[in-house]
Amino acid sequence: MSTPAHNTRVLLASRPHGEPTHDNFRLETAPMPEPAEGEVLLRTIYLSLDPYMRGRMNDAKSYAAPAELNAVMEGGTVAEVVESRDDSLRPGDIVLSHLGWQSHGVQAARLVRKLDPQRAPISTAVGVLGMPGFTAYAGLLEIGKPQPGETVVVAAAAGPVGSAVGQIARLRGARAVGIAGGPDKVAWLQELGFDEALDHRSPTFRDDLKAAAPDGIDVYFENVGGQVWDAVLPRLNTYARVPVCGLVAHYNETEAPDGPDxxxxxxxxxxxxxxxxxxxxxxxxxxxxxxxxQNEVSTWIDDGELRYREDIVDGLENAPEAFFGMLKGKNFGKLLVRVGDDTTR
Amino acid sequence: MSTPAHNTRVLLASRPHGEPTHDNFRLETAPMPEPAEGEVLLRTIYLSLDPYMRGRMNDAKSYAAPAELNAVMEGGTVAEVVESRDDSLRPGDIVLSHLGWQSHGVQAARLVRKLDPQRAPISTAVGVLGMPGFTAYAGLLEIGKPQPGETVVVAAAAGPVGSAVGQIARLRGARAVGIAGGPDKVAWLQELGFDEALDHRSPTFRDDLKAAAPDGIDVYFENVGGQVWDAVLPRLNTYARVPVCGLVAHYNETEAPDGPDxxxxxxxxxxxxxxxxxxxxxxxxxxxxxxxxQNEVSTWIDDGELRYREDIVDGLENAPEAFFGMLKGKNFGKLLVRVGDDTTR
Known part of the structure; x- marks a missing residue:
């Protein structure tokens, strides 16, 4: 594959006040970077879009340092080595990397991880076998600690984290109740084997939740906040555990909601x-x-016990729009931008 | 000591709406109860007054079942055996018991614990060597998990729980910052060796807290809520732990405070x-x-490394007034009602 003369990239142009808009991003071309000794030049195949990115667009201290203005938006990527100045990697190798929102980039070879396209689809390295999958696994098992027979409720259950949470809960012998927005997502949760799947947009949502968790809730994996959390809180059992992974319903809020407190x-x-x-x-x-x-989840995937879904958008120029949609729950499965051809499929 | 003909007791007459009043209690005399086989008749010496009792006066489900109307108010007691119908106890023995707000009562011998008046003042069995002391010990060490050099902040620090929390934190190598109401309590915290002691009534309280915890707060032992919690929250460090033991600032609230939320x-x-x-x-x-x-704290007390203070009110008839004061922070140290003579002192 021939390398273009330029790198295409998306910068953070300004910080959003509330909901982000196209004005907050700037698409530009820049000279192709050149790798130094120990580095590789990479071509982005998949860019992962994740809710945490919204927090970094603010100036306020979040769980990560804020993104810098006029710098490339950060993000996890799956990329192909175009040129290598390190013995550990060769052109054509596929690597997990952190190039951000751009078509090409240079990284130190020691900071990327070589992927085996025979082992699993390479996109899963930023999905079920990567950060989102590990978020589900670690948060559920280390904080949620579900016990056999307990009830685990997860919000944003059709997302890459939530869908893994519910399935892992079941694999550990717990009951899984998934909450998602819309009938398509609910149907998919049922297909995945969730014991109960609820639509938070339903007018009977609170009653549905009560019926779906008749013995109360032992673990609530929080991705969302808002009215889902309001409905869950009164139903939590004594000693319930709540891993707080995300609060996507609130990321675009600019001030505290009205009272009461x-x-x-x-x-x-x-x-x-x-x-x-x-x-x-x-x-x-x-x-x-x-x-x-990695061992446990890849075995579950091979055995068909853990399934995942990807929502792939083509073209880096479409990343902002896809990102806006994700913050509103429009994606269905792990949201990826295909920045360049995936020649492994 | 001769036994009176009647038992004096305080009943829950009605449930408070907001701040409790004398109308919520009724003092009455009742026939002296008689022990059955396996039971003992006890004479109350000390009644422990604790903030959790406010929660039980409500009908709503709290962390314990609500107290029943027209029943004796519950509470931990130190009592003397007057009459025994069990081989394990003899008249004159001093026991930790749960007679509640009354001068006498009958309990199964197996449900009381014999105390050794030579080992420690008997009042400590409902204080530093009893429920409040254990609350401090378990909550701090099992949830707070203070590490050497970390900063532990405790509210209601001059109370029986808070004063133990701060001292145990120091014994484990952490810095202890105590928060209390008024100069006398602050002076006592300094005497106990707290690294910093702050008055939450001071107009400069927020700045004082910032200065007292320049590296942020790693553990906040919550007894209070309200404006103390408001000041602490922004100063908590990443991975901080907050054992929530009480929220006495809110116990008398009847509805959610005004917004924002x-x-x-x-x-x-x-x-x-x-x-x-x-x-x-x-x-x-x-x-x-x-x-x-019990082993660790009694050793610390013997060695003078952990000190405590008692606030003793005489007479069961004064229990309601003392209880009202406690909810406003008027007690200074572990609040006890001396219901009958302590012949061990």
Whole structure:
């Protein structure tokens, strides 16, 4: 494959106030970077779009440093080696990398991980076998600690994290209740074997949740916040665990919602029910659990016990629009941008 | 000591709406109960007054079943055996018991624990060597998990739980910052060796807290809620732990405070700082840790490394007034009602 003369990239042009818009991004071409000794020039195949990116667009301290203005938007990528100045990699090798929103980039060879296209579709390295999958695995097992027979509820259940959470919960002997938006997603959750699948847009959602968890909720894997969390809180059992992985319903909010102030009710529930509410990002658990995750999840995938779904958008220029949609729950499965051809498929 | 003809007791006459009043209690005399086989008749010496009792006065499900109307108010007691119909106990023995707000009562001998007045003042069995002390010990060590050099902040620090929390934190190598109401309590915390002692009534409280915890807060032992929690939350470090033991600032509230709704800010902080917020009551930890607690804390007391303070009110008829004051932070140390003579002192 011939290399174009230029690199195409998306920069953070300005910080959003509330919902991000096209004005916050700038697509431009730049000279093709050149690798130094120990580095590789990479061609992006898949760019992963993830909700955490919204937090980085703000100036405020989030769980990661804010993205810099006029710099390339960050992001995990699957890429092909175009040129290598390191003995460990050759042109044509496929690697997990962190190029961000651009068609090409240079990285130190020691910072990328070579993938085996025979082992699993390469896109899964930023999906079920990568960060989102590990987020589900570590958050559910290390914080949620589901026990056989317990009820695990997960929001954004048709997303890459939520769908893995529900299936892993079932593989550990728990009941899985998935919450998603719209009948298509609900149908897919049923197909995946969730014990119950609920549509949070239904007018009877609160009653549906009560019926789906008649013995209360032991683990709630929080991706969303908002009205789903409002409905879950009163149904949590004593000693329930709540891994807080995301709050996508609130990422575009610019100020605290109107009252009453329900923070006291929340703290009172935590006290009266001996709840554990625990925020996390997956990298806290990498050292202790990543290998187990890769072994266990790839076995489950091979055995057909854990399934996943990808939502692939073509073209880097379409990344902002896809990103906006993701924040509104429009994606269905792991959202990827195919920036360049996947010659392994 | 001659036994009176009647038992004096305080009943829950009605449920409070907001702040409890004298109308919620009724003092009455009743016939002296008689022990059956395996039971003992006890004379109350000390009645422990604790914030959790406020929760039980409500009808709503709290972490314990609500107290029943027209029944004796529950509570931990230190009592003397007057008459025994069990081989394990003799008249004159001092026992930890759960007679509630009354001068006498009958309990199964197997449900009381004999105390050794030579080992420690008997009042400590409902204080530093009893439920409040164990609450501090288990909540701090099992949930707070303070590491050497970390900063532990505790609210209601001059109370029986808070004063133990701060001292145990120091014994484990952490820095202890105590928060209390008023200069006398602050002075006592300094005397106990707290690294910093702050008055939450001070107009400069937020700045004082910032100065007292220049490296942020790693563990916040929550007894209070309200404006203390508001000041602490923004200063919590990544991976901070918050054992939630009580929320006394809110116990008399009848509805959610006015907005804005800060529950989203709270959840966002939990997410962005990977916080652990964990409600508990001490009995969750009894089986695994009570023996260690008794051994370790009694050694610390003997060695003068852990000190405590008692606030003793005379007369069962004064229990309601003392209880009202406790909910406003008027007690200074472990609040006890001396219901009958302590002949061991």
């Amino acid at each position: 329900r923070s006291v009710r929340l703290m009172t529930s935590i006290l009266s029910k001996s709840l554990t509410i625990r925020g996390f990002i997956q990298n806290e658990f990498t050292k202790a659990h990543y290998k187990d995750f | 800060r529950s989203v800010r709270l959840m966002t902080s939990i997410l962005s700082k990977s916080l652990t917020i964990r409600g508990f009551i001490q009995n969750e930890f009894t089986k695994a840790h009570y023996k260690d607690f």
